[in-house]
Structure formats: structure tokens, C-alpha cells
Amino acid sequence: MSFLKPKTYxxxxxxxILYLSVNSMHAIEAVPTIVNKKxxxxxxxxxxxxxxxxxxxxxxxxxxxxxELSKGWAHVLQPNPEMWTQTLxxxxxxxxxPDISMILHQLEVRPGAVVVESGxxxxxxxxxxxxxxxxxxxxxTFDFHEARADQAREEFRRHGLGDFVTVYHRDVCNLGFSSExxxxxxxxxxxxxxxxxxxxxxxxxxxxxxxxxxxxxxxIEQSQRCIAQLTKLGFNEICxxxxxxxxxxxxTRSLPVIDLEFLxxxxxxxxxxxxDNKTKEPKELKKYLTSSNPQVLPGHTGFLTxxxxxxxxxxx
Amino acid sequence: xxxxxxxxxxxxxxxxxxKYTKLQKFGSLDATATLGKEHLELKSLLDQPxxxxxxxxxxxxxAGKRGAQRQHTLELCSENELRSIRDILNIxxxxxxxxxxxxxxxxxxxxxxxxxxxxxxxxxSSKIIEKLVENSKTFHTRTEYSQDKYLLKKEKKYFxxxxxxxxxxxxxxxxxxxxxxEKVMGxxxxxxxxxxxxxxxxxxxxxxxxxxxxxxxxxxxMLNSIGADTQATLVHMHPGNVPQKQALxxxxxxxxxxxxxxxxxxxxxxxxxxxGDKAETRSDAxxxxxEAETAAVTASxxxxxxxxxxxxxxxxxxKKLKLDESLNSNNKSAPLRWQLENKRAAALMNAKFDSLVMxxxxxxxxxxQALLPLVKPSRPVVIFSTCKELLHETxxxxxxxxxxxxxxxxxxxLRTYQILPxxxxxxxxxxxxxxxxxxxxxxx
Numbered sequence: 093m094s095f096l097k098p099k100t101y102x103x104x105x106x107x108x109i110l111y112l113s114v115n116s117m118h119a120i121e122a123v124p125t126i127v128n129k130k131x132x133x134x135x136x137x138x139x140x141x142x143x144x145x146x147x148x149x150x151x152x153x154x155x156x157x158x159x160e161l162s163k164g165w166a167h168v169l170q171p172n173p174e175m176w177t178q179t180l181x182x183x184x185x186x187x188x189x190p191d192i193s194m195i196l197h198q199l200e201v202r203p204g205a206v207v208v209e210s211g212x213x214x215x216x217x218x219x220x221x222x223x224x225x226x227x228x229x230x231x232x233t234f235d236f237h238e239a240r241a242d243q244a245r246e247e248f249r250r251h252g253l254g255d256f257v258t259v260y261h262r263d264v265c266n267l268g269f270s271s272e273x274x275x276x277x278x279x280x281x282x283x284x285x286x287x288x289x290x291x292x293x294x295x296x297x298x299x300x301x302x303x304x305x306x307x308x309x310x311x312i313e314q315s316q317r318c319i320a321q322l323t324k325l326g327f328n329e330i331c332x333x334x335x336x337x338x339x340x341x342x343x344t345r346s347l348p349v350i351d352l353e354f355l356x357x358x359x360x361x362x363x364x365x366x367x368d369n370k371t372k373e374p375k376e377l378k379k380y381l382t383s384s385n386p387q388v389l390p391g392h393t394g395f396l397t398x399x400x401x402x403x404x405x406x407x408x
Numbered sequence: 409x410x411x412x413x414x415x416x417x418x419x420x421x422x423x424x425x426x427k428y429t430k431l432q433k434f435g436s437l438d439a440t441a442t443l444g445k446e447h448l449e450l451k452s453l454l455d456q457p458x459x460x461x462x463x464x465x466x467x468x469x470x471a472g473k474r475g476a477q478r479q480h481t482l483e484l485c486s487e488n489e490l491r492s493i494r495d496i497l498n499i500x501x502x503x504x505x506x507x508x509x510x511x512x513x514x515x516x517x518x519x520x521x522x523x524x525x526x527x528x529x530x531x532x533s534s535k536i537i538e539k540l541v542e543n544s545k546t547f548h549t550r551t552e553y554s555q556d557k558y559l560l561k562k563e564k565k566y567f568x569x570x571x572x573x574x575x576x577x578x579x580x581x582x583x584x585x586x587x588x589x590e591k592v593m594g595x596x597x598x599x600x601x602x603x604x605x606x607x608x609x610x611x612x613x614x615x616x617x618x619x620x621x622x623x624x625x626x627x628x629x630m631l632n633s634i635g636a637d638t639q640a641t642l643v644h645m646h647p648g649n650v651p652q653k654q655a656l657x658x659x660x661x662x663x664x665x666x667x668x669x670x671x672x673x674x675x676x677x678x679x680x681x682x683x684g685d686k687a688e689t690r691s692d693a694x695x696x697x698x699e700a701e702t703a704a705v706t707a708s709x710x711x712x713x714x715x716x717x718x719x720x721x722x723x724x725x726x727k728k729l730k731l732d733e734s735l736n737s738n739n740k741s742a743p744l745r746w747q748l749e750n751k752r753a754a755a756l757m758n759a760k761f762d763s764l765v766m767x768x769x770x771x772x773x774x775x776x777q778a779l780l781p782l783v784k785p786s787r788p789v790v791i792f793s794t795c796k797e798l799l800h801e802t803x804x805x806x807x808x809x810x811x812x813x814x815x816x817x818x819x820x821x822l823r824t825y826q827i828l829p830x831x832x833x834x835x836x837x838x839x840x841x842x843x844x845x846x847x848x849x850x851x852x
Contacts, residue, residue, distance in 0.1 A: 096612070097610075097612030097613060098608075098612065098613045098762040098784070098787065100784070111813060111814065111849075114814060114815075114816075117814075154785060154786075154852055155785060155786035155852075156784070156785025156786030156787075156849070156850060156851050156852040157785070157851075157852045158851070158852070167813060167851055168786075169786045169814075169849055170786045172608045172788070173605070173608075174605065174606060174608075174788075189602065189605055189606070190598065190602060190820060192605065193598070193601035193602045193604065193605040194597070194598055194601050196601065196604070196605070197577070197578060197581075197597065197600065197601035197604070198578060198601075200576055200577070200578055202632050202633055202635050203610075203611040203633075203634070203635025203636065203637075203638050204635060204636065204637075220605070223608070223610045224610065224633065226610065226611055226612075227611050227612070227638060228611070228635065228636075228637055228638070301411060301412050302412075302459065312825075312827070312832060315825075315827055316827055316829070316832065319827050320829075331824060332824065332825040332827050333822060333823060333824045333825065334821075334822070334823045334825070335598050335820055335821070335822055336820060336821040336823075337602075337818050337819070337820050337821075338818060338819050338820070338821070339816060339817070339818050340796060340800075340817040340818065340819070340844070342800050342803050342804070342817060344804070381797075381800050381801065381804060383796060383800055383817065395825065397827075402459060403412055403457075403459045404459075
């Protein structure tokens with residue numbers, strides 16, 4: 093239930109983020125026992141590079157607390173869509189926070205909104221949609237892969253989000269969104285290999301008072317075909333963009349200062365004498381707070397194409 | 409969501425002419441809006457549905473310093489009148505390349521006076537463009553792409569339709585950033601969207617925002633994400649006497665939602681929080697008010713641009729409130745509105761917050777020190793700044809104290825693309841500064 097609203101204490105069944113370091117975060121379920129591969133019920137022990145955690149021990153603990161591991165410690169955090177995106181079990185390629193934030197902003201999702209999404213995939217984006225539209229809106233999410241749809245449905249239920257979402261197993265390119273959704277959506281989001289095939293269905297699903305559309309495609313050709321369809325159906329404000337996030341690596345560096353001035357004058361007798369007596373003085377060091385970009389960073393995620401369906405466009 | 413509301417007096421409206429958009433208050437029936445040299449009388453917008461398109465009809469034209477200033481009335485029109493200029497003109501022939509076109513200034517046979525006259529005489533951009541094309545010696549030898557570009561350029565100049573739209577965070581973020589990015593502290597759309605994500609602001613919880621002047625965009629964006637008919641609340645701290653609220657007012661949110669945004673002066677609310685009633689017994693209301701004012705002055709000294717903005721934006725609402733306040737202060741008994749707001753905010757501060765967002769013109773460090781203890785553990789902290797050096801220092805401070813973990817400083821690239829058949833490429837210009845975000849999670 094840990095995704096519904098901010099909470100203070102870890103309850104049994106919560107998903108908890110075990111935070112070891114920036115590069116090491118794990119989503120674990122706060123249950124005292126699990127069933128192993130042999131079908132036996134065993135005590136839930138989570139292994140980390142800093143030793144093991146008896147998961148039962150964190151139930152009732154306040155979120156944000158430090159917990160002891162057998163060879164170190166970690167923090168327990170309440171998950172939110174950002175952390176979930178970084179720790180979720182990947183069933184497909186997923187979209188990350190910078191693109192997702194732009195999608196939510198451009199689709200104008202807020203509490204009360206009705207959003208149609210295809211495909212569900214690993215549910216990374218769905219969690220963000222749900223946070224933004226609950227408690228008064230609704231997400232209708234579609235995937236053509238039955239097991240993925242089932243897994244997502246179960247996940248949303250366990251995360252306390254089941255009341256705000258309907259998960260459909262359906263091939264929307266061929267079958268469209270279900271007819272109950274005709275004229276029901278404030279926004280439609282597509283992440284499909286051939287978004288152009290689903291654009292007419294998106295057109296049908298959007299409200300007569302108009303709405304917003306987004307398609308995410310890794311390749312520009314998909315966007316081109318999608319835009320051709322959108323233009324044909326009377327969408328306007330068509331706009332394509334790419335958002336790339338850069339991390340700054342911040343470090344305090346100590347740099348040696350080199351003095352070259354003394355080379356201009358011949359060595360005086362005094363200096364020569366000093367050199368003989370003393371061992372070398374340590375070089376002067378200056379401290380700087382520096383930032384640099386990492387050696388490798390994401391150079392491309394996908395093209396985001398947005399469009400508006402203006403109000404009162406006849407749908408038949 | 410669903411039915412389309414009508415344009416009312418007192419509304420803020422977005423006027424769109426092709427790609428240009430502008431936020432305007434429709435304060436009275438005499439209100440006019442200015443789009444370049446065109447002045448539009450807004451009277452006829454009343455009670456028409458948002459999203460409607462209006463035709464600009466020339467009423468009179470006065471000679472101004474820089475060409476004619478035209479006064480227009482607006483006439484509701486149907487979408488059918490908006491057709492592709494290429495279809496209207498029925499253009500048939502085009503050239504293969506530009507080898508025979510030279511820039512000798514003789515391509516257009518019409519003189520600029522002729523064109524001005526034509527503009528006075530007829531309303532329709534298509535007619536003007538038709539004449540321009542007829543009298544252009546080179547138009548038909550241009551390539552199809554080049555013709556398109558020519559038509560777009562001319563259409564932009566003579567386009568006689570405007571659309572009236574309801575303000576939304578998306579439209580306003582775009583308008584503010586395009587018109588004067590400084591006025592929203594340089595918060596670009598991608599950064600704004602990420603502030604909303606990283607802060608986890610939603611329909612549940614209690615949120616804390618400190619901002620020193622974004623025309624109300626940040627509190628409006630957060631309150632928009634909090635939503636109507638939800639439980640969440642926002643305490644909005646600002647350094648001035650009066651919060652900048654333009655974007656908040658423009659959203660025209662239901663009253664219950666507006667009331668869940670508690671705008672308070674940073675100094676006076678912290679005094680209330682730490683000293684409570686003690687502060688009031690020691691100093692009566694008037695001195696507290698002066699205190700807030702001096703605070704406002706110090707804040708504005710640091711950035712004198714913000715004072716001008718503020719005086720622009722003091723909407724009649726607050727003026728009225730101020731009058732009420734001065735009336736109230738005469739009969740000492742009733743607490744002033746800002747005092748009540750301070751009390752409400754202090755109660756929420758005691759209960760602690762579910763996230764902290766800061767966009768400060770001041771150095772974030774001291775403000776953060778004051779506000780961080782008000783945030784519950786395992787909650788997001790998001791700090792915006794246009795320059796990364798300030799965030800570097802803050803990053804190191806937070807890292808040293810160990811009170812906030814998962815620290816990241818990020819910035820963004822945002823590229824928009826022209827996607828047209830055989831003409832796809834990134835837009836020629838891009839914005840180079842997204843600003844920087846420092847994000848992390850509080851620990852116990």
C-alpha cells in the first residue's frame with residue numbers, strides 16, 4: 093500500500109526501498125516470510141553487499157530510518173514513482189523521470205484526469221500517471237501481452253493503486269481501445285512500435301471537448317508517420333521534442349599550485365643554503381569545489397510528439 | 409474536465425495568434441489587448457466558449473511612431489474559415505531550385521504603400537497574400553518548400569484570426585518563459601515538470617514551497633497537481649509583503665482548492681512558528697506588519713526587478729484585503745488575515761511536511777537550514793537554482809550533515825524538432841539554460 097499516500101511507518105506488505113548508496117537501491121516487500129523455489133515457507137532474508145537483512149525486523153520502523161545489516165547499515169525509504177522507476181523489475185524497456193515529467197506536464201494530467209495509456213509495459217509511467225490523477229481520476233492502461241497485463245494489475249493492487257486503474261489485455265493497434273472509452277479521455281499516451289496505427293483510436297477515445305495526445309518513439313520515422321496521421325485527423329499544436337538529463341558529478345578537488353616565478357632570477361646563495369639543509373617543503377595545495385559531467389550519459393531516449401485535439405471535431 | 413466553460417469577466421485569458429500566445433486579463437468590457445501593432449477590443453468575447461476563434465476586423469487605424477496602429481473588433485467565426493493558404497490560393501507551379509533567383513530587391517512589384525493601403529481596405533490575409541503572390545516575379549520559380557516558407561512568413565504577418573484559450577500551467581509556463589524568463593527565475597518547462605515529479609506533489613499530503621518570485625507559476629503548478637476536491641495542502645512561503653499570484657489567479661481554481669494554498673511571508677511565519685503568541689504580546693500587530701515590510705524591502709533590495717513585478721501583480725483582490733485589514737486593525741480585537749494565515753501555516757509546520765521545494769533568488773543554504781527541520785523523514789527535497797555553483801555548495805553542506813541522501817544535481821537539454829516530410833531536423837535555436845535541480849530524500 094506504500095504508493096497511495098505519504099506514510100510514516102512501514103507496515104507489513106509495504107514495498108520498501110532499501111537504500112545502500114546512490115548506485116545501490118533495492119525494492120523489497122516487507123513480509124516476514126517468503127516461499128522459496130522448493131515451495132517451502134522460509135524467513136525473508138535480503139542479501140546485500142553489506143550483509144543480510146532480516147526483513148521482518150523493518151516492519152513497524154519509521155520510514156527514513158537507518159537499519160542495521162549484518163556487515164553495515166542502510167536506510168529504508170518509502171517508495172515513490174521516481175524510486176520505483178529505478179528499482180522496478182524490468183519486463184520491458186521503460187521510460188525514465190525526465191521524459192515522464194514532460195509527458196505529465198504536456199498532457200496536463202492532474203487529479204480528476206482520465207488518461208489512456210498503451211502499452212503498460214513494466215508500469216513505470218503508469219505509476220506516475222496514477223500519482224498525478226488520483227484520487228479522483230482514472231487510468232486505463234492497455235498491453236497486448238497477457239502476462240504483463242496480469243502482472244501490472246496485481247502490482248497496482250498491492251501498491252494500493254487498484255482503485256484508480258483498469259488494466260486491459262488488448263491489442264490496441266488492431267482492436268482499438270474498448271468502445272466504452274469513446275469520448276472519455278482527457279489525454280492519450282502511446283508507446284507503441286507503430287503509433288500511427290493507434291492514432292485513429294486515440295482520436296476516438298479523446299473527449300469531444302478536446303484533449304492532449306503524446307507518442308513516445310525511439311525512432312524519428314515513427315514520429316513522422318504518427319504526425320502524418322495526426323495532421324490528417326485535425327490535431328493541432330503538433331510539437332516534437334527530446335529531453336536529456338545530465339548529472340553533475342560534484343567533488344572537492346585539491347590541486348597543487350605550481351610556482352614558476354622563481355625561475356626568472358638566478359638562485360641566491362641563501363636559497364642554495366636552504367636547499368641543502370631542509371627537505372623539500374610540501375607543495376602548496378588549493379581546494380576547489382568542482383563539477384563535471386560523467387564520462388558516459390544518455391544521449392538519446394526517444395522523441396516525444398505532442399498534439400492537441402481541438403474541441404468539437406466530429407468523430408464519425 | 410469535459411464541458412467547455414465560457415469566457416467570463418474577470419478571467420485571465422490566453423490570446424493565441426498562430427504560434428504567438430499571450431496572457432491577458434479580461435477585467436472589463438472596455439478591456440483591450442495589444443498584439444504588436446494591433447489593438448483588440450475584447451468586448452465580444454464575453455460568454456463565448458473557450459477555444460473559440462475570432463476574426464480581427466479593422467475598426468480604425470492611427471498613424472503611430474512605427475507604422476499604423478490598428479484598432480480591431482473581434483468577431484466570432486467558425487473553424488471553416490481557417491483553411492490552408494496553399495489551398496485557397498490554388499498554387500500550381502513551382503521551381504526545382506534557386507539557380508535563377510537573385511536578391512535584387514525587385515521581386516515584389518507592389519510598393520509598401522500599396523500593401524498598407526490594401527491592408528486598410530480588406531480584412532483577409534488570404535486576399536493580401538494572393539496579391540503579393542500575383543505581383544511577385546519569382547514566386548512561381550521558387551521550390552515548393554521555399555513557397556511554403558514564403559507563405560508562412562506572409563501569413564504570420566497578415567493572419568487575422570485569434571483563438572481564445574483557457575490558461576493552463578502548460579500554456580502559462582510557455583508564455584512566461586518566452587516573454588521574460590527572468591520573471592519565472594529561468595525555470596524552463598522541462599525543469600518545471602521535473603520539480604513537480606521529484607517533489608512527489610499529489611492529491612495527498614502537505615507540501616512546503618519557498619519561492620522568491622515566479623509570477624505565481626510554481627505555487628500554481630503545485631496547487632494544480634494537488635487538485636480540486638483532494639486533501640492535500642500547500643504552504644507557500646515568499647520573501648515579500650504580497651505573494652506574486654498571477655498564474656494562480658489565472659487558473660481560476662475552485663475556492664476550496666485556492667484556500668488550500670496558504671501564502672505567508674517567510675520571516676513572519678517563522679517568527680509565528682518559533683515564538684507563537686509570545687511574539688504577539690511583545691509586539692502588537694502593527695510592528696509585526698512593519699517587520700514583514702522591512703523583510704520585503706531587504707528581499708527586494710537584493711533583486712530590485714522583483715519589486716516592479718510585484719507592484720504589477722497586486723491584484724484588486726489583495727488591495728481589498730488590505731483595506732479590510734486596516735479597518736480591522738482599528739478595532740484591535742479581530743486578528744488580521746495574514747495573522748490567521750500564519751497560524752494556519754504554523755499548525756501545518758508543526759505537523760511537518762511531505763516535501764520541500766525551493767526556488768530562491770537568495771543563497772539557498774540558510775533558507776534550507778530553516779526549512780529542512782520542518783520536513784518528515786523519507787521525503788523529497790527539491791531545490792532549483794539558475795546557477796550550479798550555489799547548488800554545489802548546498803550539495804556539500806547536505807552531504808556533510810548526512811540529513812539528506814540520494815543527492816543529485818541535474819540539468820537538462822531540451823531540443824525541439826521540425827518534423828516534415830523530407831525536412832526533419834532539430835530546430836535551429838534551442839534554449840541553453842534549463843537551470844539546475846538539487847534533489848534528495850530526508851533521513852531520520
